[in-house]
Amino acid sequence: MPSVDGLNRRMTISQSAPQAATAAVHAVGLTKRYGRVTAVGGIDLTVQPGEVVAFLGPNGAGKTTTIDMLLGLAKPDAGSVQVYGQSPRSAIAHGLVSAVMQTGGLLEDITVRETVQLTASLFPNSRPADEVLKRAGILDIGDRNVKKCSGGQKQRLRFAMALLSDPGLLILDEPTTGMDVEGRRDFWNAIREDAKSGRTVIFATHYLEEADAYADRIILVRRGRIVADGTAAAIKNLASGRTIRASLPNADEAALRAIVGVNSVEVRQDSVLVRAGDSDAVARYLLTQTSAKDVEITSHNLEDAFLALTSDDAAADSADSADDTAELSEPIRSNA
Amino acid sequence: MSTIATSAERLTRSTPPLGGFNLTFLAIEFRRRLRNRRTLAFTVVMPVALFLLVGLPLKDTPLTSQSIADGGLSVAAYILISMAVYGAMVASTSAGGAVAVERATGWSRQLRLTPLNPVAYIATKVVSSLVLGLLAVVATFAAGLIAGVQMPVQVWILSGLVAWLGSLVFTALGLFIGYLVPTENVMQFLGPILAVLALFGGLFTPLDQFPQVIQDIARWTPVYGLGEIARAPLTGADFDMLAVVNIVVWLAIFALGAALAFRRDTKRV
Numbered sequence: 310m311p312s313v314d315g316l317n318r319r320m321t322i323s324q325s326a327p328q329a330a331t332a333a334v335h336a337v338g339l340t341k342r343y344g345r346v347t348a349v350g351g352i353d354l355t356v357q358p359g360e361v362v363a364f365l366g367p368n369g370a371g372k373t374t375t376i377d378m379l380l381g382l383a384k385p386d387a388g389s390v391q392v393y394g395q396s397p398r399s400a401i402a403h404g405l406v407s408a409v410m411q412t413g414g415l416l417e418d419i420t421v422r423e424t425v426q427l428t429a430s431l432f433p434n435s436r437p438a439d440e441v442l443k444r445a446g447i448l449d450i451g452d453r454n455v456k457k458c459s460g461g462q463k464q465r466l467r468f469a470m471a472l473l474s475d476p477g478l479l480i481l482d483e484p485t486t487g488m489d490v491e492g493r494r495d496f497w498n499a500i501r502e503d504a505k506s507g508r509t510v511i512f513a514t515h516y517l518e519e520a521d522a523y524a525d526r527i528i529l530v531r532r533g534r535i536v537a538d539g540t541a542a543a544i545k546n547l548a549s550g551r552t553i554r555a556s557l558p559n560a561d562e563a564a565l566r567a568i569v570g571v572n573s574v575e576v577r578q579d580s581v582l583v584r585a586g587d588s589d590a591v592a593r594y595l596l597t598q599t600s601a602k603d604v605e606i607t608s609h610n611l612e613d614a615f616l617a618l619t620s621d622d623a624a625a626d627s628a629d630s631a632d633d634t635a636e637l638s639e640p641i642r643s644n645a
Numbered sequence: 646m647s648t649i650a651t652s653a654e655r656l657t658r659s660t661p662p663l664g665g666f667n668l669t670f671l672a673i674e675f676r677r678r679l680r681n682r683r684t685l686a687f688t689v690v691m692p693v694a695l696f697l698l699v700g701l702p703l704k705d706t707p708l709t710s711q712s713i714a715d716g717g718l719s720v721a722a723y724i725l726i727s728m729a730v731y732g733a734m735v736a737s738t739s740a741g742g743a744v745a746v747e748r749a750t751g752w753s754r755q756l757r758l759t760p761l762n763p764v765a766y767i768a769t770k771v772v773s774s775l776v777l778g779l780l781a782v783v784a785t786f787a788a789g790l791i792a793g794v795q796m797p798v799q800v801w802i803l804s805g806l807v808a809w810l811g812s813l814v815f816t817a818l819g820l821f822i823g824y825l826v827p828t829e830n831v832m833q834f835l836g837p838i839l840a841v842l843a844l845f846g847g848l849f850t851p852l853d854q855f856p857q858v859i860q861d862i863a864r865w866t867p868v869y870g871l872g873e874i875a876r877a878p879l880t881g882a883d884f885d886m887l888a889v890v891n892i893v894v895w896l897a898i899f900a901l902g903a904a905l906a907f908r909r910d911t912k913r914v
Contacts, residue, residue, distance in 0.1 A: 380757075405658070410758075432661060
């Protein structure tokens with residue numbers, strides 16, 4: 310049911326898509342390097358108001374760095390980002406975007422309510438402290454010292470603080486890290502309840518289930534790049550496909566891509582690797598119209614696909630090919 | 646849910662006046678200082694205790710050749726003013742140095758997710774340091790008053806004002822160090838440094854009791870000018886212009902250092 314809901318949402322959204330100026334997030338070629346390490350290597354991203362987007366990828370994929378740039382906490386080395394048509398800093402100053410960050414960021418020597426009151430005082434118009442405490446499910450511990458709060462309670466406090474400005478866009482960076490299963494479910498229910506009001510939500514996670522259960526759209530990131538972008542259903546389609554591997558020198562990449570149901574093609578020196586929904590069509594083509602040998606067909610589940618798309622093994626696997634992410638460089642668009 | 650703003654409404658929002666500087670923020674900031682027992686111990690308890698231990702026994706010892714019976718001043722008054730200066734400078738340094746803790750814990754990063762302007766943040770620290778410094782001066786003087794120290798009214802006022810406002814030099818020092826080193830407890834190593842500076846500033850013992858070499862060096866240290874000027878209303882002696890230069894130069898050095906360290910900090914994020 311979330312996917313049906315998400316699908317509807319996306320359809321209405323794509324009709325108004327050309328108005329890029331009012332996009333919640335519009336990023337072009339976002340790049341960030343730390344010394345010789347490229348943390349984010351050219352991310353293009355447009356998020357329309359009302360979307361709930363998951364940034365899914367393993368640790369170190371560049372999720373946090375990307376979020377830092379969306380929030381103006383890090384300056385991109387190249388590219389640009391606009392939040393509601395403004396600079397991130399301006400969007401924050403106008404209360405258009407808020408965020409729940411991974412760790413730290415709380416004063417230990419004041420109470421939960423004081424933390425919220427302090428934050429509220431910095432916004433010209435903010436929701437009442439008790440209202441956001443209630444919505445974050447921590448009204449009962451308002452008088453507790455922050456120092457005495459559990460990890461989950463602190464995270465809910467950060468969520469409450471993020472709700473104060475009633476922002477159009479809420480960004481969450483790995484919000485459930487360190488929570489137990491129940492805490493995680495409660496937290497997501499609160500977020501979900503909140504998103505019903507039409508708030509745009511972008512959250513980073515390395516939990517596949519979280520992305521699947523709570524996002525309309527999933528963006529897979531690996532090594533600072535977007536490797537797939539689509540609805541949860543589209544990502545599942547990708548996952549439900551099969552991989553066809555064959556020994557074939559000088560494969561015709563264009564011809565392979567033209568086959569219906571082909572998701573991605575990776576041409577290596579003497580072999581070719583194709584991911585497709587319809588593996589039979591690819592196999593038929595390879596065996597009848599090329600000199601391909603050793604044709605191998607393997608099926609994958611969602612987990613495999615995720616790992617294949619995002620793990621470092623995948624990178625090492627294709628490191629010898631000319632384009633590091635050839636197989637994945639074409640993002641899969643759900644409404645393409 | 647009907648109270649939630651529409652996206653069109655949101656886009657008409659304004660930024661806060663004064664960059665986010667406000668009384669709620671200030672009140673919570675000040676409450677935090679008061680809740681810190683260590684801060685209170687060093688800014689209020691210690692100067693008062695030092696006065697009671699060292700100054701009070703000398704209440705009947707005349708400061709000048711004029712005897713106390715003839716309306717002369719007592720050494721206790723001299724020490725009282727010194728302790729007020731000491732309390733205020735420790736208070737200001739710790740209030741300014743609080744930025745170190747907030748940087749170390751990531752709170753300053755959290756604040757960057759709010760409209761709060763960094764200058765308004767620093768202004769809040771400065772005002773809270775002034776309030777804490779005032780508390781230190783008032784507490785010390787109250788102890789002196791209750792203990793029966795006699796000073797002309799204008800001396801209470803003028804010396805108190807100098808001790809209080811002069812402590813801004815140390816607010817700047819606190820901010821400077823606070824932006825320079827990310828540490829959970831900046832006062833742990835600033836405390837002993839302040840004690841040495843106070844000694845060189847003649848707050849614990851009159852400088853003329855030190856060897857000449859120490860006296861010559863002491864004139865260039867940051868507490869010297871403040872101590873001289875704060876005690877001037879009492880002793881009636883004209884203070885050296887060097888004392889004024891001393892305060893102005895050290896304030897400039899610390900403020901500039903704080904500004905540079907602050908800029909480096911906000912650039913790095």
